[in-house]
Amino acid sequence: MTIQSKVMVDKNFVVADVDQRIYGSFIEHLGRAVYGGIYEPGHPSADEQGFRRDVIEAVKALQVPIIRYPGGNFVSGYNWEDGVGPKDQRKRLLELAWWTTETNEVGTNEFADWAKLVGSDVMMAVNLGTRGADAARNLVDYCNHPSGSYWSDLRIAHGYKEPHRFKTWCLGNEMDGPWQICAKTAEEYGRLANETAKVMRWVDPSIELVACGSSSSGMQTFGYWESTVLDLCYDQVDYLSLHTYYNNNYNDTANFLATSLDLDHFINSVASICDATQAKKRSKKKLMLSLDEWNVWKTIGSSRAEQRWQIAPPEFEDVYNMEDALAVGCYLITILKHADRVKMACLAQLVNVIAPITTTADGGLLLQTTYYPFLHASSYGRGKVLQSIVSSPVYDSKDFTDVPYLESVVVYEEEQGVITIFAVNRHLSESMALDVDLRSFGEMSLLEHIVLEHDDLKAVNSTASPQQVVPHAGGSTVVDQSSAKSMLSKASWNVIRFSVK
Template structure:
């Protein structure tokens, strides 16, 4: 810990309510890409595999994270996917050329298998439909297959495949990144808006109780952003519940101060999409508020060059296998803080992805599974970030980075669980040289005391975890103390902190 420290202050009060946290902001994503499925969650020859071939060691790690919802089956994959290929007897399923990632898809894992796996790890499923090469018909048929109880062609087909009870999938994505030129079946905003509207209309006739996500721009860097959101929502606003956001950040310039300031861009992204949604709400004289589904987000840049060497048309090659370092974990913590501070509008979010592919969990084929550095802030937020998000008033010293000015060293989010009488302060110190002495005013929480101060810190920003050695892991030796209504703590330089208070 640094011997020097700057000073910061946080004021917390029960009256500063943002919104109840929707637990689905701690969701994740499994796509038929690389070793996410084959060699990740599914490996029949593995020593821990269950009767369906799913790895037990991976299931245990997913359960630890408490992932409430998982997006499936893509991603770019879904825009060329025929869902019928992945149901029925496995031995009769076709092997297909998968064009999004130029692999062979064996279809050993499909809708029913994934639904069963998700249930075993305690997750709901956010199902995506193909609006690239397909459309209204395939989407309504898949919904009927999944959700209709019985007595129709597709519901009875599901029952004939051994799944008597409907899967009751509540949340559905209308395509994926449809403005991207890399997308199979790329659409203009008008083309997508019309197709998504008609698809949503048909799906709601099959099951009126579903939630639907309209596809937003692929990222803030797209030339279509945010006009895409305005045009497409002009069509879909009345028939959907969410608009999607996707964003990844990297540190190719090895400028850590600038990298850790990327949440400034994230905040701008969220505010811009909210503004666009509210413009369409006003234009339509609507009473409905559009919510945000941040259903792809993460750090992603380490694996780009390695993927260029992969031979095409193989099954489950090692694609997008970013090995995350300590500073990546800090930025992931910053993402989560931003989502909590926007709990009134960000209602779902999916860390992309869950296993092997830009993921918190890594595996060896036939071997070990382990936790990457980013596993821990994700775990902490999922465990302790459930309740009411409160708006902390933060007074922090600031710095200027290459792309951002007035970047606060201290980022914080606060969650109050009234039922359990627990208050959790998430705090990121992104100062790379100095500790931060923080005073936190909690006088509105009389009788509360610090029960744990979790810290994720490391002297080397580039430190990584491997199958053999977990170099970056949290400890509970933080120094936070509460006295006379104030929490005092010194946050180590470049550290992620979780300060938990409970009523004595």
């Protein structure tokens, strides 16, 4: 049996231009993300600064335009001054967010160097846990001011004559979470964020600022937190953050693949709160969203007590399988559908910690299943998101009703004359016949139909079998003038690309 679906688009009906920063990621001083991940001086591929060249190449292939740093929970106890200056003078400190010992070998300047190597900008976070406006404005001065002040001249003395010019700054991290170092009430955080944003902008008026939304939609404070915080700092910020993680704890794949509907609802809810605040304040500014933590996270909440005060112990090194890749594909499609409001998004994280890239015990590097949908979206999902009219059969799952078997989005890269359809067939046992109607584009031809699939949805890539789950270009699509017929295999991620005149 084959199920039927249809997608129709018109080039004149545009949702929004894609902001390339939705393909951002995240590196935190957590586990082996930094030490043993991007930085490993003794590794055969390490450069003169100790950065692994093999990791650099894997990240460059993803074309990640912005990377959030240095946290995460880590930032709420971090004194940025401890990570600059001569390395032999830096302190080893007890790190309270993850109960480890932080060596401070990598800090602001080193990370700025690494980000340049992978072709990325830095989304810098400031500590609004143990610190506040004073440390934040000094950090902006150190990073962005050309010269002539104490902090900018200190950067120059540290070997960095040119300022880093970090444009995007996060005002703390998950400040409503009881796990956060020096967590805040909404009123406390909103006022602190407002005053911190004000003085940071006085140092550098060109920066853009992200206020913390609630740590997740499951928090008891969700909604109240957003509206209260925005009441207090709306005029000073440009984005509100969203964080969300999903997993298959029920061992129910059909339900797991439907969790992108929750992400869709989450984005709509936060956008509505932003718009309500805008209306109440009679503001001309429409606040945009930064989904700066999202992923599948299986080991969330696991105990770390036995690793207390180690240096960079392995933490949250999830092994991703085929169904995880499908879920990530669904989330990427959902983010693209909201291109009008979600202007930044960070896959959390990038290396080793709940990551698509893993460095292995034998010194090697492994690309996990989730690497591939992210690679495809970042490579081909740039241009304009078009409004799709979709017809698809639906199903009900444990937590969701009317889940379409087809999850899809269409992106048009006008300059190149390329249309890309990202599509997931959620059906676990049946293939899907997809009719594509692109009549407004005129005659077109097929460029490629990439597929990621595997008969075993629990299949993973491992050191022994690193290419167990990899994409192939053997998808079935036939073009007839300005329409096409594609066959989407069961439980598959598909990238269908057309050239148009």
